[in-house]
Amino acid sequence: MFEELGYDDVRTLLNSGNVVFTIRKAGSRDHAARVQKAIADHLGIQSRVAVLTRQEVADAVAANPFTSVADNPSRLLVLAFADPNVTAELKPLLKERWSPEALALGKRVAYLWCARGIGVSRLWAMVNRAIGDGGTARNMTTMNKLLAILDN
Numbered sequence: 001m002f003e004e005l006g007y008d009d010v011r012t013l014l015n016s017g018n019v020v021f022t023i024r025k026a027g028s029r030d031h032a033a034r035v036q037k038a039i040a041d042h043l044g045i046q047s048r049v050a051v052l053t054r055q056e057v058a059d060a061v062a063a064n065p066f067t068s069v070a071d072n073p074s075r076l077l078v079l080a081f082a083d084p085n086v087t088a089e090l091k092p093l094l095k096e097r098w099s100p101e102a103l104a105l106g107k108r109v110a111y112l113w114c115a116r117g118i119g120v121s122r123l124w125a126m127v128n129r130a131i132g133d134g135g136t137a138r139n140m141t142t143m144n145k146l147l148a149i150l151d152n
Contacts, residue, residue: 001042005034013145017047018138020149032082048136050080054150056108061143065104066113073140077112079127084108086134093130098123112137 002010007021023031036049052060060078070076081087087105094103100115101123114121118139138146 001038002035005038011149013142013149016138016142018142018146020146048082048133050082050136052080052108054147056080057143057147057150060106060109061140061147063106064140065106065111066102069102070113070140073144075114075117076140077114077118077124077137078140078143079110079112079131079135079137081108081110081131081135083134086131089130089134090127093123093126096126103127110135 002019002021006024008024009020009022011020012018013020019035031051032049035051036047039045039047039049060080064070064076064078066076084107087108087110090103090105090110094105101121102111102113102115103123104111110127112121112123112127114124118124
């Protein structure tokens with residue numbers, strides 16, 4: 001499907017919904033919207049899509065503000081926004097006390113430390129309520145794997 005859309009070097013990360021690809025021509029096309037529409041057309045599934053450049057993935061991994069507290073990378077989420085303006089929806093949540101969980105905003109991403117697990121996280125529930133379909137999250141383990149694929 002990605003090759004049909006005109007992308008090259010298409011690779012996937014296991015069965016995780018993550019696709020790495022190269023854009024043939026630079027331009028102002030909204031790649032996330034194109035992919036989202038293709039998924040809906042081909043598979044009949046509505047899915048959130050965020051497209052990040054290799055540099056944005058590397059920056060998100062490097063800027064992780066929870067390296068000293070997040071001892072389980074599967075519980076540390078990086079939430080990528082389709083629209084960077086979505087961060088405004090999360091700013092009020094920064095004023096709340098989440099301990100032992102934690103929230104931080106980065107450039108085009110948010111970091112959610114879900115200390116007891118994502119399924120029981122009050123923070124994750126509130127972030128979902130605040131942004132709706134405004135982004136898609138991956139844990140730090142997946143982000144590191146994506147970065148490794150991008151660097152190969």
